[in-house]
Amino acid sequence: MTEVAEVPAVSKDSKPALSPVAQKFILHWGEMGTRWGVNRTVAQIHALLYLSQRPMPADEIADTLAVARSNVSTSLRELQGWRIVRVAPILGDRRQHFESMKDIWEMFRVILDERKKREIDPxxxxxxxxxxxxxxAGPSEAYARERINxxxxxxxxxxxxxxxxxxxxPTAARGLIKLRGRVKKLLPG
Amino acid sequence: MTEVAEVPAVSKDSKPALSPVAQKFILHWGEMGTRWGVNRTVAQIHALLYLSQRPMPADEIADTLAVARSNVSTSLRELQGWRIVRVAPILGDRRQHFESMKDIWEMFRVILDERKKREIDPxxxxxxxxxxxxxxAGPSEAYARERINxxxxxxxxxxxxxxxxxxxxPTAARGLIKLRGRVKKLLPG
DNA sequence: CGGCAACTTCAGTCATAACTGAAGGTACTG
DNA sequence: CAGTACCTTCAGTTATGACTGAAGTTGCCG
Structure with a gap:
């Protein structure tokens, strides 16, 4: 059988191709994710949304990154759990669209806060x-006790x-970076 | 209380039992490891050495944590790679003994430094x-460029x-914690 | 109300990381 | 210099977590 023309690509499901730069960033971000205990796909989706100028629907994300729709669904849920991705309703489209937080300082703050809740506090x-x-337990545990303390x-x-x-x-955090050379002055004295 | 003599400790291979407290700490530390991208066993070995008053030989570590000797060998190599565990020669014992860094501030500094080398710099x-x-690539990439920048x-x-x-x-770092309530004062002004 | 589109859930499959035990190297020791 | 203790390496296995596709749910729309 001779399969003729490709899908004409109508309206919403157009070709979701990544620029080389976006690709490089997303792949690297995914790799960094794994090193810090974050699922690679979750990190990649986050990177994709971070670079995207507009909110994206889940199916488009799935196409772009070549992963299953269901996988994207789960990952987006997780990213929302971290409070760095949220739903952004788009007029005239029934699909949910998602956008990433764009302010990195705020994002950093929120992630730290979440890790505090999940790991530091426990x-x-x-x-x-x-x-x-x-x-x-008495003196036999004295050393361990001191170490743990x-x-x-x-x-x-x-x-x-x-x-x-x-x-x-909120805006003040950025200023902290101006600390260059000032950290020493904080010391008791 | 009837304080009877402890185990006679027949030379090197005495029973390696963990106190409940040590066990709790080691298990938790292992769990935290996995959350931050560190192998569970590696983290457990680190915790064990951290609690140990004296350097331990690899076979004793293996017995204590109930993992294969070869696994301990690999894990110790990794911990040495992180520069938080080192060999501590013991007179009259051919086996290598290992000890953990005990100063937490220094340990924190060293780990950060290593993660910087491995992840931040790249x-x-x-x-x-x-x-x-x-x-x-031109203006089509302007937005992504700005985000990445x-x-x-x-x-x-x-x-x-x-x-x-x-x-x-080295000793100064600890002082930073005295910052309580002083952080605000750092801001430009 | 039937049909469709969007989304989620989940049982099963797959990929990867972790772990083991056997084999081999090295060097001390009697 | 044979025997032993210690350590490492690695091929193969096991455990873990990630991912998929099918089935199910919801709610919109004609």
Missing amino acids: TIRVLGECVAEAGK EMLEFIASMDTLFQEFQHLP | TIRVLGECVAEAGK EMLEFIASMDTLFQEFQHLP
Whole structure:
């Protein structure tokens, strides 16, 4: 059988081709994701939306990245869970469209906050329990107790520092980067 | 309390039992590892050595955590690659013994440095290339170029900030935590 | 109300990372 | 210099997480 002309590509489902630059960025971002415990596809979708000038519907994302529609659905749910992607309704289109947060400082803040909730807070709780239990257990646990306590205090310090950052006026965070050469001056004195 | 003599410890291969507290800490640490892209076993070994008062030989680690000797060998190599575990020769024992860095601030610094080398620096390079290529590609890439450039600048800022931290006198870093309530004062003014 | 489009869920498949045990190298030791 | 202890490497296996396609749900639209 002689298969003739390609699909004419009407309206919404036009060819979703990535520019070489976008491709390079998305692939790298996906790779970085895996290194930090984020699913590669999730990271790629995020990168794609971050580069996109307009909100994208899920099927277009699936076509562009060549993954299953269902996979995109799951990944978008996760990205919304991280609060860095949201639904952006488009007039006259029944499909849901998605857009990424574009302000990187804000994005950074939000991601840190989410990781705090999911990982730091539970860790502080568990280490606190460990220290308490080691205390009851007597002197045989004294060394371990001290080690865990130091870890706990370190993490708690970081947590405090983060909250300082968290509660700065939104625009102020950027200013922190002007710190160049000023960090030393913060030290006690 | 009847404090009877502890296990006679027949030379090197005595029973390697973990206290409940150590177990809890090690398991949690392993779990946190996976969330940040670190192999669970690698993280557990690190936790074990961190809690250990004395350097441990690989076979004892294997017995304690119930993993294969070869797995421990590989994992220790990786931990040494991260520069947070090192060999500590023990007089009269041919086996290599391993100890973890105990100073958490220093450990944090070293890990950040290593992640910078492995992930941040390559990312800065790739994003730089992306921006350059997007520039050549003309106005169709203008938006993507701007997004990537913002990301690049953000990461570069973080990088600079980290280097400030990195070059502080070793004991000084701890002082930074005293920042409570002082962060605001850093802002331009 | 029937049909369709958008979306989600989930059981099964697939890819990858992790782990094991056997084999081999090295160097100490009697 | 044979025997042993220690360590590493690697081919093969197992476990984990990621992904797919089919089936199901919802709600719009003619």
